Amino acid sequence: MKVVLRNPRRELEIEGDASVKDVLKRLDIIPETVLVIRDGELLLKTDLVTDADTIELRPVISGGSTR
Amino acid sequence: MKCKVCREPAAIEIRRHHAVFCKDHFFEHMSRQVERTIHDFTMLEPGEKILLGVSGGKDSLALWDLLTDLGYEVDGVYIELGIGGEEGYSSGSLQLAEQYAKNRDLNLQVVDLATDYGYTIPEAAAETRRVACSVCGLSKRYVLNRVAHDGGYDVLVMGHNLDDEAAVLMGNTLNWNLEYIGRQRPVLPATKEGLVRKVKPLLRIAERETAAYCVLKGIDYEVDECPLVGGNTGIRMKEWLNVIESERPGTKQRFLFGFLDRVSDQFASAHQEEVELNECSNCGQPTTNELCSFCLLQGRMADRG
Numbered sequence: 467m468k469v470v471l472r473n474p475r476r477e478l479e480i481e482g483d484a485s486v487k488d489v490l491k492r493l494d495i496i497p498e499t500v501l502v503i504r505d506g507e508l509l510l511k512t513d514l515v516t517d518a519d520t521i522e523l524r525p526v527i528s529g530g531s532t533r
Numbered sequence: 534m535k536c537k538v539c540r541e542p543a544a545i546e547i548r549r550h551h552a553v554f555c556k557d558h559f560f561e562h563m564s565r566q567v568e569r570t571i572h573d574f575t576m577l578e579p580g581e582k583i584l585l586g587v588s589g590g591k592d593s594l595a596l597w598d599l600l601t602d603l604g605y606e607v608d609g610v611y612i613e614l615g616i617g618g619e620e621g622y623s624s625g626s627l628q629l630a631e632q633y634a635k636n637r638d639l640n641l642q643v644v645d646l647a648t649d650y651g652y653t654i655p656e657a658a659a660e661t662r663r664v665a666c667s668v669c670g671l672s673k674r675y676v677l678n679r680v681a682h683d684g685g686y687d688v689l690v691m692g693h694n695l696d697d698e699a700a701v702l703m704g705n706t707l708n709w710n711l712e713y714i715g716r717q718r719p720v721l722p723a724t725k726e727g728l729v730r731k732v733k734p735l736l737r738i739a740e741r742e743t744a745a746y747c748v749l750k751g752i753d754y755e756v757d758e759c760p761l762v763g764g765n766t767g768i769r770m771k772e773w774l775n776v777i778e779s780e781r782p783g784t785k786q787r788f789l790f791g792f793l794d795r796v797s798d799q800f801a802s803a804h805q806e807e808v809e810l811n812e813c814s815n816c817g818q819p820t821t822n823e824l825c826s827f828c829l830l831q832g833r834m835a836d837r838g
C-alpha cells in the first residue's frame with residue numbers, strides 16, 4: 467500500500483494488507499494524532515487497508531500561539 | 534464498527550466517550566457539545582453581535598460551521614500575517630477562509646498586518662529576535678480585540694479546542710505559573726474599557742474531531758503546518774499529552790475540566806491582584822505601561838532602518 471504523510475509531504479510503501487491499527491503501530495504513530503483517509507473517507511482502526519490502496523495519514527495537531 | 538445511535542456503519546470513533554458515530558450522528562454530537570459548552574459557561578446571549586477569529590484552519594472553520602448551523606449570526610475576521618511570501622502559507626489559508634465564507638454566504642473581514650500596521654510576522658520575528666509565535670500571538674490578540682471593539686462586537690469567539698487548552702494548562706502547571714493559570718478561563722470577561730469579551734466554545738472538542746468534522750463535511754481547510762512553528766513548545770506539550778491519552782483515554786478532558794470545575798477558582802486571585810491599568814498613549818488600549826506591547830512592537834517596526 468502507498469502511505470502519504472503530510473508536513474512535510476512524503477510517501478512510503480508498506481508491503482501487503484494490514485489493519486489501520488497495525489499500519490499506525492508499524493509507523494509508531496499515535497492514533498489520536500492523525501486521521502486516516504482513503505478516497506475522501508475516514509477509516510476506523512479496525513478497517514483493512516489492502517496492498518493496492520493509497521491512504522493519507524493526516525496530522526491533526528496544530529501548533530502556534532494558543533494564548 | 535457501528536454507530537452507537539443508529540447502528541449504521543460508523544464514520545468515527547471517539548475513544549474518550551466510548552463512542553462510535555456515523556457521519557450524521559457525529560455532526561449532531563459535535564453540535565450538542567458546542568451548544569452545551571456555550572450554555573454551561575454562558576458564553577453567548579441572544580442578540581449579541583459575534584465576531585470569530587478565522588485562520589483558515591480546521592478549528593475556526595468547523596466552529597463557524599457549527600455556530601451558523603446552531604442559528605448564530607457570526608462574522609469572521611482573518612488576519613493576513615504575511616507568512617510564506619506571495620503564494621505561501623498565509624495566502625493559501627486566506628483563500629480557504631474566503632472560499633468557505635463565500636460558500637456559506639458569510640461575512641469575512643480581512644486585516645492585512647503589512648498594509649494596516651506596517652509589518653509582517655517574519656519581519657517582526659527577525660527584527661525582535663523573538664520566536665515567531667510570540668510576536669504572532671501578541672499581534673493576533675491585539676488586532677482581533679481591536680477589530681471586535683471598533684466594529685461594535687459584543688463578543689469575540691475563538692477556535693481554541695480541548696487539546697489547545699489542555700496543553701496550555703499543562704505547560705503552566707509544570708512551571709507553576711500561577712498568574713497564567715488563574716487567567717485560563719472559558720470566558721475572558723471584558724474587564725476594562727477597550728477590551729471585548731472572549732469565549733472558547735470548542736473547549737470540549739478535541740482537535741482530531743474538528744479535523745474529522747471538516748473532512749466529513751467537505752470543508753477545505755489549511756492542512757499544512759505554518760512554516761514558522763518550529764521552536765513552539767505548545768506542540769510538544771500536545772504530543773506528550775497524546776501519549777498519555779492513548780493509554781488513558783479521557784485524560785485531557787479530565788485534566789482540563791477538573792481544573793475548570795474544581796480548581797480554577799482557587800487560582801483566580803493570582804491574576805486578580807489589581808494591577809493599575811492605564812490607557813496606551815498611542816491606541817488607548819489598557820496597558821500597565823505608557824505604550825502597550827503592541828504599539829511598542831509596531832513602533833519598533835516603523836523605526837527600523
Ligand code: SF4
Nearest residue numbers: 530531666669759762
Ligand atoms: S505557528 Fe506561530 S507563527 Fe505560525 S501562525 Fe501560528 S502562532 Fe503564528
Ligand SMILES: [Zn+2]
Nearest residue numbers: 536539555558
Ligand atoms: Zn448514526
Ligand SMILES: [Zn+2]
Nearest residue numbers: 813816825828
Ligand atoms: Zn497601544
